[in-house]
Amino acid sequence: MTPEITPESVYRNRRQIIKASILAGTSLATASLFETFAPRRVMDNTGQALITNPEDFIYPKPGADEPANSFTDIASYNNFYEFSTSKSAVAQAAKNFKTDPWKLEIGGMVGKALLLDLAALRTIETVERIYRMRCVEGWSMVIPWIGFPLRELLERVEPTSAAKYVAFQSYHDLQQMPDSDSAGIPLPYVEGLRLDEAMHPLTLLATGLYGKTLPNQNGAPVRLVVPWKYGFKGIKSIVKITLTDQQPPTTWSTANPDEYGFYSNVNPDVPHPRWSQAHEMRIGETFRRPTLMFNGYGDQVASLYTGMDLKEHF
Amino acid sequence: MKDIPLPNDTAFHKQVLAINALLPVLLTVWDFNRNQLGANPVEFVTRASGVMALLFLVLTLLVTPLRRCFGLNMLLKLRRDLGLYSFYYAVAHFMTYAVFDRGLQLSSIAADTWRRPFIAVGMMAFLLMIPLAVTSTNAMIQRLGGKRWALLHRLTYLILVGGVVHYSMIVKSDLRWPLWFGFISLVLLGYRVAEALNRRAKPKGA
DSSP: OOTTHHHHHHHHHHHHHHHHHHHHHHHHHHHHHHHHHSOOOOOOOOSOBOOEEOOOSOOOOOOTTOOOOOHHHHHHSOOBTTTBSSGGGHHHHTTTOOOSSOEEEEEESBSSOEEEEHHHHHHSOEEEEEEEEEOTTSEEEEEEEEEEEHHHHHHHHOBOTTOOEEEEEEOOOTTTOGGGGGSSSOSSOEEEEEHHHHTSTTOEEEEEETTEEOOGGGTSSOEEEOTTBOGGGSOOSEEEEEEESSOOOOHHHHHOTTTOOSSOBOOTTSOBTTBOOSEEEETTOSSOEEOOGGGGTHHHHGGGGTTOOTTTOO | OOOOOGGGOHHHHHHHHHHHHHHHHHHHHHHHHTTOSOSOHHHHHHHHHHHHHHHHHHHHHHHHHHHHHHOOGGGHHHHHHHHHHHHHHHHHHHHHIIIIITTTOHHHHHHHHHHOHHHHHHHHHHHHHHHHHHTTSHHHHHHHOHHHHHHHTTHHHHHHHHHHHHHHHHOSSOOHHHHHHHHHHHHHHHHHHHHHHHHHHSOTTO
């Protein structure tokens, strides 16, 4: 062995180690950076079991080729801008959201205003409703909700004859929803329905899904479900319901009146200004399926809109 | 046997770049196989490929300022690869749209491009990338001549603007990410403008 060869091999060896470390280090950094943006989806339904009554109202269930989406799909892909504008990040951001204690206030043009706490809310008898949910963004799911028809609550408060609309308001608080000031929409989130829409037997106040109480990211403890309208009408984590004689403002139509209307009925013939609404991506499927008028609930709800130009009142 | 010092080892730099540029593809395939791509894998792949195309475009345009400001001349030899990775991701982005959104129907793609401005802008940026990718070889640089090649490749600036505009047109309300890309683009393009003004201000031969 000559003295020159040993240092040379040591030098080369060290060089290989440095190279390997650079490759490994940068790869690790890139991979972890990428994975922080990649969606995560291991979800267990950890809600409390709800007792539901057998359904007495006949409503159209999704077809045989439309199985309900998994709990994981439903609970890991949410539009809830108060927590995050990234659908796959909402579940994590809403993890510690406090829904107990809760107060739901029902008032306005009513005979008997009502203030429900969580316990009172839980005493209302619930049923299961398996509905399609069509998001305005062009995707859809089938969701087995647990809840009660909104009309049951409205009948209890006895709307006055002047009441024509129902306004809803979500919970909002920067402490629990620190990201909400970058959501780009005015908050608290508000929504509204015409009184006859609100009284329709399909219109549900959901308190659970898949037999258990709602996960935070899906709008715990109580949210609206109007299956023939785009998903954003289904206001989440409701704190206030107000009967009124004026058409109430709604968050998305305030943020962008050209793109989102008050009615927002699912309608394949009225495109969103930036995308078509003729087809939808059913979560769990690979290709798009055609979107149904009123999301397939036309037989039940079309009569609410007779004589109305649905292109104008989109 | 002589060794090139690590800071000048272009082959190694390209290796590092290749592995890091393709890792997101591997991770996406891996995540897809173990059902970890989220509820809407098509949407995720569309977004991710689009953002990656934009990211590599920004990196491509960072080369010149970093060279001039910090003397990192080794970066110049990576610029072509950076640009091509941007192009590959743009192809993936376009293909995801063409296959899953449009069912691979040319007429449907054409109609959609005509109807929806944000698609038109994205499509323009994508189409402009093609001549740049085609002329990225040494042979093409020689055939075109350095000056003409450089002029043609200034289209990159327009592509960047198109990409950022396309991105900001599709978000519903939260503009933070598009604004971030917009800010970086403004810096990168501003640097070129400042440099051009500087060059004009200096007398010839100085």
